[in-house]
Amino acid sequence: MRISELARRSGVPVATVKYYLREGLLPAGELTGATQARYGKEHLARLRLIRALLGPGGLSIARTRAVLAAVDDPATSLHAALGAAHGALPAVSGGAAPDLADARAHLARWGWQVHEHSPALGQFAAAIQALAAAGYPPSDALLDRYADAAGRLARQDVADVPTQSLADAVRFVVINTLLLEPVLLALRRLAQQDASRRRFPAGGQAIPR
């Protein structure tokens, strides 16, 4: 299809498609003349991925380029490809911790093996240190509970990865990892509201300030 049809079918304005081409996010089409190129289904799928990363995903152009480079990397194994895509995603929160010993000890308790330099490991370490600094050091029981919930979700997330093609698998992992995060956090807050209503009904328990 021509660029005008690509724009129409993707719902992305032609000028924006050209911008993605210039920025190297969208691969060039097949040249069919001096000023014309032909685009295919892969371009449509790529456009959808770009829109998801830049829009709801909240990624910068530079970060999107890094994620797409991982998507395009001709990795030697599916696990390596998924790891590269994962590693290119933005951090789940601000800082990373320099001291990973505690975080590694928890992972060892759970029998989890992860990439040595996984950004998520530093983020986990930073998050538990932040809780301690705030006066609420997380107990093993609390972290076990969160690890159990995360582990159940993750095993099913990974079981759902399609294996028809590497491109499909990596695209799925990028979208699924990134866009289900706000789902999970929003649902936790909503469930907390429901649980709070049940535990502390109006007119119930009085509590001193």
Place this chain on the structure above:
Amino acid sequence: MRISELARRSGVPVATVKYYLREGLLPAGELTGATQARYGKEHLARLRLIRALLGPGGLSIARTRAVLAAVDDPATSLHAALGAAHGALPAVSGGAAPDLADARAHLARWGWQVHEHSPALGQFAAAIQALAAAGYPPSDALLDRYADAAGRLARQDVADVPTQSLADAVRFVVINTLLLEPVLLALRRLAQQDASRRRFPAGGQAIPR
């Protein structure tokens, strides 16, 4: 204690403590002279909360002020106080959705009752619409799985809320809601890495690009 001791015990420089006083984040101490004031344990606890919100929590000064106003609000019930603190927290992700019908339908399926204007409801709606736009509309089974995990965590989170005093309860809810979010997301990503390694071992299944 004097401001110098408050600074020493909290690990926050005197100049920063004065900045929080000027910004109205930290309540004034009890005046003991023209230029001296006395501070108590509540000031120490408040400083720890301010540091958690501005630092690992990543909140702006303005947002921190709003959360603290909710913490200080003399609410009529614990549930209302927790709801106010919750509602003042920053969004779990970028946008909010104008159409909440789908999101409400899912909550009804789960029997969850939440605040009518809960920001988390709009964020949940936006997140499922973003997945659909990216070409991965979430199935009921997928959302049920995430709701089940979020519900288990939330029920225990709320069961852990201390009820000795309203101030303690609200402080706990603010810290626990906000600072366990990066824990949950980091653990999901780490568990995904472990699950990917198990499902796609090196030298295992070949996959076409």
